[in-house]
Amino acid sequence: MAGKGLGAVPNAYATSGARGRMRATGSDPTTLKRLAGETAAEEVHDGDVVGLGTGSTVEWTLKALGRKVAEGMSLLGIPTSLRSESLAKELGIPLTSLEEHPVLDVTIDGADEVDRAFDLVKGGGGALTREKIVAAASKREVIVVDPSKLVERLADRFPLPVEVVPMAVPTVRRTIADMGAEVVVRKADDGTDMRTDNGFAILDCRFPGGIGDKRYVEQEINNIPGVLENGLFLDMTDRIVVGTEDGPVRLDTGQWLGDRPVH
Ligand code: 5RP
Numbered sequence: 134m135a136g137k138g139l140g141a142v143p144n145a146y147a148t149s150g151a152r153g154r155m156r157a158t159g160s161d162p163t164t165l166k167r168l169a170g171e172t173a174a175e176e177v178h179d180g181d182v183v184g185l186g187t188g189s190t191v192e193w194t195l196k197a198l199g200r201k202v203a204e205g206m207s208l209l210g211i212p213t214s215l216r217s218e219s220l221a222k223e224l225g226i227p228l229t230s231l232e233e234h235p236v237l238d239v240t241i242d243g244a245d246e247v248d249r250a251f252d253l254v255k256g257g258g259g260a261l262t263r264e265k266i267v268a269a270a271s272k273r274e275v276i277v278v279d280p281s282k283l284v285e286r287l288a289d290r291f292p293l294p295v296e297v298v299p300m301a302v303p304t305v306r307r308t309i310a311d312m313g314a315e316v317v318v319r320k321a322d323d324g325t326d327m328r329t330d331n332g333f334a335i336l337d338c339r340f341p342g343g344i345g346d347k348r349y350v351e352q353e354i355n356n357i358p359g360v361l362e363n364g365l366f367l368d369m370t371d372r373i374v375v376g377t378e379d380g381p382v383r384l385d386t387g388q389w390l391g392d393r394p395v396h
Contacts, residue, residue, distance in 0.1 A: 171277050176239055236292055237270050239271060286342070313340060
């Protein structure tokens with residue numbers, strides 16, 4: 134995991150060969166997610182220990198990795214959720230654990246929002262804590278998105294998920310609301326309070342106008358008793374792979390889809 138600063142952000146598309154090689158046939162989100170997810174599978178090399186992210190975009194990466202394994206590639210996966218674990222098993226991807234492999238070569242994961250500093254909001258699928266643990270243990274973090282995820286300020290549009298011990302929900306909710314956020318307890322499809330793979334609750338916290346001081350907010354939230362983790366991923370991402378109508382684009386730190394609409 135490389136340390137990052139925003140630095141100068143040129144209006145540049147990234148790396149050679151990334152554009153034009155594969156064109157998307159349509160602009161619907163599924164096509165663009167697939168393009169990003171499948172392209173990112175190229176970041177995995179023979180013998181790698183790979184963090185397997187969670188969500189509909191990175192599922193395309195897992196499917197591509199399953200095909201690579203079937204063709205003879207050797208890799209070991211560490212899933213970031215029960216959902217990814219069961220998909221990886223279905224696809225024949227051999228799994229390992231942080232106990233056996235505390236350092237991963239690369240993790241590929243999705244995101245709900247990405248800003249120009251490559252900071253993220255994650256946790257739309259409720260897997261933020263395991264995703265952050267695996268990301269922090271990885272030498273490289275590659276994020277796969279469609280262009281709708283690129284934003285100027287985090288957590289204005291997509292609320293910041295915070296994973297909380299269930300009994301602490303009322304107090305944590307109040308404390309985060311006092312920070313200026315609109316806070317909602319996430320519900321499951323059946324209308325009950327949603328529970329994560331860890332058995333915790335999720336608070337979705339929208340900050341009108343977006344989060345200004347990301348580091349302050351991340352630390353303040355994580356200091357509230359009862360908070361397990363929040364979905365701000367700061368200084369963790371090495372590369373973004375975006376599925377665009379013109380094909381996949383790989384962005385490295387300091388690069389952005391500068392001359393394109395980002396919403
Ligand atoms: C799960 C996540 C996902 O990576 C994020 O929600 C993006 O999902 P999708 O690719 O389905 O849009 O953080 O906790």
